[in-house]
Amino acid sequence: MSSLKERKVAARQTTSSRDVEWVPSICNFCSTVCNVRVGVKTIDGKKTAVKIEGNPNSPLNRGKTCARGQAGLRQTYDAQRLTIPLIRVSGSKRGEWNFRPASWEEAYGYVMSKLEEHQVRPWEMSMVGGWTSCVFYMPLALSFVFSTGIPNIVASPMQQCVAAGHFGNDLVTGNFNFHDEVLADFENAKYILLSMTNSGVAAASTSRLVRFAEAKKRGAKVVVLDPRLSETAAKADEWLPIKPGTDGAFFLALIHIMLRKDLYDEEFLIKHTNMPFLALENQGMVVPLMESDEQGFPTSFRVLDRISGEVRQLPGYSNTNAVDKEGKNLVPALEVPPGFTLDGHKVKTIFQYMLEQTAKFTPAWAEQETGLPAATIERIALEFGQTRPALVDPGWHGARYENILNTRRLQAVLQALVGGFDTPGGWLMSGEYHEKLLAFLKAKQEGKEVPVLSLPGLQFPLTAAGKFFNPAEWSHGHPSFAMAKSMADKAEGKPGVIFPAFSDYGLEEAVEGKLMFNGEPYRIKALLMNAANPVRHFYPDTRWKNILTHPNMGLVVAIDIVPSDTAAYADVILPNQNYIERDEPFLYGAGPATDLALTTRFSAVEPQPQTKGTADILFEFAIGFGALDKFMETISAFSGYDLAEIKEEVGKATNGEQTFTQAIRSVSFKHHARNLGLTPDQLEKTLREKGVLVVEAKEKLMEHAAICRQLPVPTPSGRIEIYSLLLAGFVRQEGYRINWDPGLVYMPPALNQEKKPDEFFFTYGKTPTVSYASTNSNNPILMALSKAKEDEFMGLWIHPQRASLLNIMTGDTVTVENCLSGQKVQINAFVTEMIRPDTVFMSSSFGTENPLLKYSSGVGTALNRLVPYQVEPIVSAFKTQEFTVRVTK
Ligand code: SF4
Incomplete structure (x- = not known):
């Protein structure tokens, strides 16, 4: 009998046989964005995808995929796929699956007529996007909203992950x-x-x-x-x-x-953090001794030089504290002597304050x-x-x-x-x-502007989200509804949210007509959703069902691949190409790969004939809104792509000679090829062969661009900020609150510690087989894998000590009641010692509702039926575990 290794090699040789063509792509089953290759065979004269495996050239996932990545193949051939535009049958209610097929022209015409009927002004619309929209379509989505005057994007990763x-x-x-x-x-x-x-x-x-x-x-x-x-x-x-x-x-x-x-890297703290900065105490707050420019950016800090014993000034923005403002070397002290004063004030280093605080x-x-x-x-x-x-x-x-x-x-x-x-x-x-940071620092030195999408790190959200918060950025004078809600809260003496970037904060109030801005109701009447499933991913499901079914909501458009729970609430559904079918409009960096690399997707199989890529749908909406010129200009301004090239290529799309996706892809190839000293054809050939082009290996990058040691970071000071200057800014702006204390503080969770025997702390998490209900729940292979571990993956984990007290055994159906909100769900118990006795756990990605999702509908319990709407006050991150639950049989 052959060994497992021999069998694996044999299997690989079979699937790698000559009649399989391998097409590079990027996995779309989670936001890790692994480089994959799609095995394609011609079967009955039709190109058919037969296998997905990791791209061995990838510096990111190194030729590997997870179960979801391989099972992704099934999405393309899912019998429940959305394959034609759908319009809600007149008289049917949102939430019912009652649609009629339509042509694209009819669907677009319907959208435009509804916007007119409900007199939807630009700020009365919001886009809603899932992680796919963020990762792959941010350049187009941002350009689209700025060119059409829509100041609202709700992006699910923000309150779940990226901001939270x-x-x-x-x-x-x-x-x-x-x-x-x-x-x-x-x-x-x-x-x-x-x-x-x-x-x-x-x-x-x-x-x-x-x-x-x-x-x-x-x-x-x-x-x-x-x-x-x-x-x-x-x-x-x-x-x-x-x-x-x-x-x-x-x-x-x-x-x-x-x-x-002294178990710290002293040299690092001295050179690259703000630990040695001198500070004083003012009204109970630690305040660094610093000067700032008119916009509030630091221009200098003070430190005590160990060598000379002098207080010296450091530059406001730098990666190192080893050189002062005059260019002289120094070694800042981490601690000053007891009783040290400066200009009559008692001062200490941030390090010393941190010692006291801890x-x-x-x-x-x-x-x-x-x-x-x-x-x-x-x-x-x-x-x-x-x-x-x-x-x-x-x-x-x-x-x-x-x-x-x-x-x-x-x-x-x-x-x-x-x-x-x-x-x-x-x-x-x-x-x-690294590439973005290097370009940013160069531009800063030369006094040049950097396109928004090329801004590194925190510079990007502070600039991009800042535009959504500023009424003056919009000709109609409306900020995002989330910022309007925050402003309204503050006017009523409530804390509001400081930085509600791409958040759903205030959306329900805006739909209900309860949100006021400048003395007028700030309404949201239309939603354009792309690859988003808020009915399953936002909290609680009832909030989003109310938003989507509210009589004030004039229009809901969903762009999707499968009939998600949220698509059932749409008026118009636009069927999307899936990831192995489409050429991407852009070249991308290879996720968090530490090599500087470029990658993209190539269409592996013919798309379903009536489906379209999101880029093409946005293009057609931009034409419909009379905003195509502005759309092109904004793409150019945000991405740095050449406007003349965009106009030339998009002109061909307008004439029907190519799709908009092809137009932007062509510009993207030209842009990157120019930067690399290649022709677009050479670049395309390399990417088609390898899937990934490594532009500069990590080792080389580290020789000239190591963060902190060679380059400043995008914090306000350029250093690693153990004392947070941004939070200190929030204190100045909003007054003190422990949430934005710039020092080292503890915030205990707001949980009832005196629980009754049937009351528990609550946690949840992902399973390895189904992690995103939007993309991989309705997959027969993944569902079969999940069901093989049904108790563990779909059950409520409860410790035997507590289970026996409550007479609960594995497989029993139990009711879980939220002690804060009263929400209840039913779920089967999984009695296990693998959890603390005072805590229960459930998975986050089951419990879809739409019966059209043949494999996932009704399987498991949906997390967001149990979690109430609670957000914290800095970025409106969801507080999804800040409650206890009661478990009864
Ligand atoms: S689903 Fe798996 S293979 Fe796909 S991107 Fe995520 S981790 Fe990678």
């Missing part, structure tokens, strides 16, 4: 989207700490998993904080079942010990908060602080508790203490991020 959670890390490092910008270098780390994440390495990211597997092979120690024994925790050397929502307390105790026992966060204190033994916490702190390279995983999904931004910020501080940025075993920034 990531923004906490960003405040320290100056990044924006950790999915796309940062790859934790697990394989070179010797100590790995993971908190509040299973998805990064176990359920949703092949690129992370391949590196994590290497780390395990090389013997790195892995410690996982998680109330349940997740797939990641099961692979750890130590599973620490922490009390939900208290990870911040754990981090603070680690910081407490590492600062006191004095109370002892391991004994953390034991009370986290439920983990103080001795364990202390030991982990010593191990983490003494091992190099040590790495704390930056995390993934963020929507959890009001303290999430603070918690993620604390973990970034921990990473800063060990100096682990752009170094082996640390947080590695992507090649594309």
